[in-house]
Amino acid sequence: MKFNLAALVLLTVTPAVAREALAPLRTDVPPVIDGKLNDPVWQTAPSVSGFKTFTPDFGIDMADQTVVYFAYDRENLYFAFRCFDSEPDKIKSSISRRDNIRPDDWICINLDSFNDQQALYGLYVNPAGIQDDSRFASGREDFGVDLVWYSAGQIDDKGYTIEVRIPFKSIRFANKETVEMGVIFERRVSRRNEQGTYPPLKPERGMFFLTQMMPIHMRDIKHYRLFELLPEITQNRKNGYNPIAGKLSLANQQSDFGVTTKYGLTSDLIFDGAYNPDFSQVEADAGQVDVNLRFNLFFAEKRPFFLEGRENFNFAGSSSSDPLAAIVHTRTIVDPIAGVKLSGKIGKKNFLAVIDALDELPNSGTARDSTGKYAHASILRYKRALSGDGYIGVFYTGRELKNSFNRVFGPDGQIRINESSILGYNLFLSSDKAGAAAAAQTGHATGVDYVYNTRNLDVNAGVQDLSNDFDTKTGFVTRTGISMVRASVTPKFYPKSGFIRRIAPSLFSAQIKDKPSYLYETDNIVSLRFILKRNASISFSANYSTEIFLGEKFKTSGVSVSGSSQFTKQLALSFSYRYGKAIRFSSDPFQGKGSDASASVTYQPSEKLNANLSFRYFDLFRDSNSEKIFDVKIWRGRLTYQLNRFLFFRGIVEHNTFRKRLLTDFLASFTYIPGTVMHLGYGSLYEKNRFEGDVFVTGSRFIETQRGVFAKASYLWRL
Numbered sequence: 001m002k003f004n005l006a007a008l009v010l011l012t013v014t015p016a017v018a019r020e021a022l023a024p025l026r027t028d029v030p031p032v033i034d035g036k037l038n039d040p041v042w043q044t045a046p047s048v049s050g051f052k053t054f055t056p057d058f059g060i061d062m063a064d065q066t067v068v069y070f071a072y073d074r075e076n077l078y079f080a081f082r083c084f085d086s087e088p089d090k091i092k093s094s095i096s097r098r099d100n101i102r103p104d105d106w107i108c109i110n111l112d113s114f115n116d117q118q119a120l121y122g123l124y125v126n127p128a129g130i131q132d133d134s135r136f137a138s139g140r141e142d143f144g145v146d147l148v149w150y151s152a153g154q155i156d157d158k159g160y161t162i163e164v165r166i167p168f169k170s171i172r173f174a175n176k177e178t179v180e181m182g183v184i185f186e187r188r189v190s191r192r193n194e195q196g197t198y199p200p201l202k203p204e205r206g207m208f209f210l211t212q213m214m215p216i217h218m219r220d221i222k223h224y225r226l227f228e229l230l231p232e233i234t235q236n237r238k239n240g241y242n243p244i245a246g247k248l249s250l251a252n253q254q255s256d257f258g259v260t261t262k263y264g265l266t267s268d269l270i271f272d273g274a275y276n277p278d279f280s281q282v283e284a285d286a287g288q289v290d291v292n293l294r295f296n297l298f299f300a301e302k303r304p305f306f307l308e309g310r311e312n313f314n315f316a317g318s319s320s321s322d323p324l325a326a327i328v329h330t331r332t333i334v335d336p337i338a339g340v341k342l343s344g345k346i347g348k349k350n351f352l353a354v355i356d357a358l359d360e361l362p363n364s365g366t367a368r369d370s371t372g373k374y375a376h377a378s379i380l381r382y383k384r385a386l387s388g389d390g391y392i393g394v395f396y397t398g399r400e401l402k403n404s405f406n407r408v409f410g411p412d413g414q415i416r417i418n419e420s421s422i423l424g425y426n427l428f429l430s431s432d433k434a435g436a437a438a439a440a441q442t443g444h445a446t447g448v449d450y451v452y453n454t455r456n457l458d459v460n461a462g463v464q465d466l467s468n469d470f471d472t473k474t475g476f477v478t479r480t481g482i483s484m485v486r487a488s489v490t491p492k493f494y495p496k497s498g499f500i501r502r503i504a505p506s507l508f509s510a511q512i513k514d515k516p517s518y519l520y521e522t523d524n525i526v527s528l529r530f531i532l533k534r535n536a537s538i539s540f541s542a543n544y545s546t547e548i549f550l551g552e553k554f555k556t557s558g559v560s561v562s563g564s565s566q567f568t569k570q571l572a573l574s575f576s577y578r579y580g581k582a583i584r585f586s587s588d589p590f591q592g593k594g595s596d597a598s599a600s601v602t603y604q605p606s607e608k609l610n611a612n613l614s615f616r617y618f619d620l621f622r623d624s625n626s627e628k629i630f631d632v633k634i635w636r637g638r639l640t641y642q643l644n645r646f647l648f649f650r651g652i653v654e655h656n657t658f659r660k661r662l663l664t665d666f667l668a669s670f671t672y673i674p675g676t677v678m679h680l681g682y683g684s685l686y687e688k689n690r691f692e693g694d695v696f697v698t699g700s701r702f703i704e705t706q707r708g709v710f711a712k713a714s715y716l717w718r719l
Contacts (some may be wrong), residue, residue: 014284021215022046024077030529031071033163035129035152037597040413042080045069049470051187052200054533056501058455059203062196064159066107066233067615068185070262074222077166081107081188083127085159092569093155095642098671099143101126103572103602105190107162110136110209114268114345117389120182121147121171126385127160128607129153130645136209138414138424141396144300146674147171147576148716168719172344174264179221182213190566193501200460205419206453210389226264230304230675232714233257234291241705248707261304269344269352274305277336288320292620292630294479294549296708304675306330307640309343312353315395316414316424319486322464323345325481327381327408327428332474333377335360336526343446350695351383351393356472361401372402377474379581386414395428397474406473412711421459432471443470461487467517472635486510500529514548521546521553522550536565543580549589555581575599582620586631612638632658646670660688662702675716683708 025046031039047069053060069080083105085091092104101623104126112120117135129152134143153162173179188195199214201207227467233255240251257278265271295513301307313328333339339357344350359375376399390411399406410428417423425448433440445466452459470478488508495636527541538561545556558580566572574596582592591592619631635655642648652665665683686702 007204007246020068021028021180021217023046023217024072026218026220027071027073027078030073030076030165031080031151031163033150033165035159035161037069037080037082037163041071042069045071045080048185048198050200051185051196051198053194053196054201055195056193058201059196062194063192065101066185066187066196067200068198070216072221074220074673075168077168077218079109079164079166081164081185081187083107083159083161085189088155088159090191091127091155091160092566093153093160093247093602093607095128095645096130096610097642097669098130098146098240098280098649098674099131099132102274103158103190103566104130105280106132106186106188108186110165110184110186110213111162111166111171112210112213113171115180115182115213116216116381116385117182117213118351118385118391120210120213123147123164123166124148125151125153125162125164127153127155128645129162135311137163137311137654138316142311142314142316144302144305144310147674148673148718151636158605168221168265169224172268173221174345174348175223175268177219180209180217181216181218182210183216183647184213186233190535191539191569193531193533202419203455206455206458208389208419208422208453211416211419222268223619226262226267226270227719228260228262229717230260230262230714231257231717232259232708232712234712235351236710237708238285239400239707240649241703247706251706255644260307264503266344269342269346270308272308272341272343274336274339274341277303277305277339289415291379291586292582294583299644301329301331303330305336305339306339306355308341312351312383313341313379315393315412315426316391317412317426317449317462318424319449319462319463322447322462322484323466323482324428324464324475325445327472328379328381328397328474329476330355330379332476335362336377337374337686349385351378351381351385351391353381355379359419371404373421373526376400377636379474386413386415389422390414390416396671397472398581402630404433404438406430406432406471408472408475415549420454422449424449424451428472430470430472432469436584441469441471443467445470446482456492458492461490481515483513483515484510486511500530500535502529504529504531512548517548517551519548519551519553521548523547523556532565534565534566534567536563538563547583549585550587552589554583554589554591556583557581569603572602573600581623584620584622592620592629593618593623594618608642610640610642612636630658632656648673662686673716675714677712677714679710681708681710 027041031041047067048316049065049067051062051066053062064084065088065668067082071078075251094104104208106124106126108119109123122136133145133147134141135145150165153160195578201212205212236254237253239248242249260274260277262272315327318324336357336359341355345354357377359377361371361375378398380396383391385391397408408428408430412426414422414424427446430443431440447464449462464484466482470480473566490504490506493503504526506632511524512521523545525541525543527539529539531537542559543557546553547556558578562576564574577597579595579681582594584590584592597617602612604610604653614636616634620629638652640650641646647670648668652662663685667681669677683706685707688699688702
């Protein structure tokens with residue numbers, strides 16, 4: 001197996017198709033970023049137009065023209081967009097908090113800052129100038145990043161205009177006199193469910209953005225020795241219910257100071273250091289069903305220290321539904337006292353990401369005698385770029401405690417087979433020692449994944465194998481001890497009808513061996529998806545499936561339907577419903593059946609006000625006699641008022657009927673740029689419980705059992 005993969009790396013070469021490079025205007029008089037295209041630079045700057053769609057179909061002229069202008073000076077890259085719209089009153093826009101514009105109309109600058117087809121920045125802006133940003137690599141887009149850049153937009157009687165300034169300090173690029181980047185300009189028109197690009201995406205290359213970039217050349221860019229300092233202070237006060245006094249009393253009061261620093265060794269290699277990086281939650285994680293779970297819930301990373309270069313930790317040879325979800329999940333470093341990180345590019349083809357952190361363990365009394373006070377987390381990632389968007393790489397992760405450790409090591413890579421398909425692979429070995437007297441257990445996880453994507457057909461196939469003893473304490477894995485073969489085929493059809501824009505039937509099959517029991521399970525899904533007018537879609541599916549749990553085989557077959565629509569500028573709706581067989585995950589499992597439903601309504605009466613109501617329902621009945629085991633209802637309401645692009649006020653109320661809890665969460669938040677922020681929050685937890693002696697028992701009314709207030713301030717110093 002190793003020899004075959006190595007041979008593919010050496011023999012498979014896909015030459016990049018050369019595109020004529022863009023030459024932005026070099027200016028000494030920068031434009032004012034106000035959303036108005038009346039600056040002298042835009043009168044002489046070169047421009048491109050001729051956007052063509054890739055959604056719902058490829059290669060069709062967009063209904064309204066888009067013109068993009070580009071310029072630069074020594075310190076910044078500038079773009080301006082004139083987005084014509086024949087119905088400007090129907091443009092979907094909002095003055096919202098950052099990273100909350102996906103339902104709107106927007107433009108995006110997809111920027112491959114090295115033009116090496118390995119990763120890109122996604123810089124999104126809506127017609128009001130509100131930003132969203134992401135980092136894409138190894139087939140995954142990460143919206144957790146927050147870059148410092150500037151934008152403004154205005155709606156007028158012709159459509160809307162947008163201006164963007166990207167400081168070179170905020171992105172990583174080659175340390176050369178002539179800098180070459182790659183770019184694809186993108187536009188979305190929400191009400192038409194229409195997306196297009198310049199240069200146009202080729203139908204035979206599908207959604208592979210990285211291999212379709214247009215070069216953009218610049219000279220005499222200032223190469224910084226970037227230095228950033230981000231001090232932050234957080235004040236928390238928590239009250240808990242005192243059963244003796246029958247009221248809340250002070251449970252904890254804490255002030256935390258932390259600092260994160262960033263130093264650019266070159267324009268493409270960055271050193272980060274942190275002391276006590278803050279992990280205060282600005283918004284409570286949305287309620288998830290935490291009942292009847294086979295594996296833990298996954299929550300995304302949000303701490304600034306861990307975000308730089310995080311795209312390098314994506315690995316090849318897997319899909320989003322595979323059991324090995326992440327080799328590096330930095331949220332496993334729970335309470336770091338200090339950490340250092342090095343990430344970026346060395347030379348033309350080498351990528352490096354290193355993290356070393358000291359994690360303080362919970363003070364659990366005698367448990368510290370065996371674990372010690374700290375865990376030492378070490379992560380190493382190396383990649384070398386190949387032809388096209390291919391690469392070979394290697395991981396090492398380690399978590400060392402006083403008498404135990406977990407270490408994972410192994411290679412991964414992806415190979416561009418042709419312009420429509422790519423092959424990824426991984427092979428990871430783990431060694432885990434659970435205590436001073438325990439012997440180290442070794443295991444492996446390996447996978448191969450094939451992706452074919454064009455206008456007319458999507459194919460995905462893969463093989464995964466995880467041994468019983470594979471374990472990762474720095475990653476995220478949902479299940480071990482399985483071998484799996486899976487494949488899906490999705491042809492796409494484009495009716496002439498104006499109402500149905502695309503039809504996508506899909507067949508999926510996975511065959512799995514459960515190694516501990518030597519039993520086999522199956523998952524076979526037939527689905528049909530319609531993309532409709534008015535930014536709407538609806539999907540139907542049915543599956544025949546079984547699953548092994550604790551050595552028993554259970555049925556998990558069912559049917560489902562889901563859909564979403566942006567009915568008007570103000571009103572959007574989404575829903576999903578599934579009914580079928582299920583497993584009661586417990587020490588004494590049994591065959592069950594039940595429903596899983598969710599719905600969300602968003603109402604936006606103005607650009608500044610947004611209301612959202614969501615509902616989640618989940619139940620389980622014993623299959624043999626229809627006895628109800630439980631049902632869970634989670635109602636969540638969120639109301640946000642965005643005073644301007646910097647300041648918003650938000651309130652959340654969430655009711656969980658299973659846990660018999662009512663959560664309230666209020667926040668005032670000011671963000672000037674990422675890093676320079678002020679937050680003031682207040683939250684309460686109410687439970688339908690009462691005390692009998694020292695024990696909580698179910699009561700008939702809500703009692704406030706927890707209350708908290710927090711304040712956070714940080715300021716980004718950038719030299």
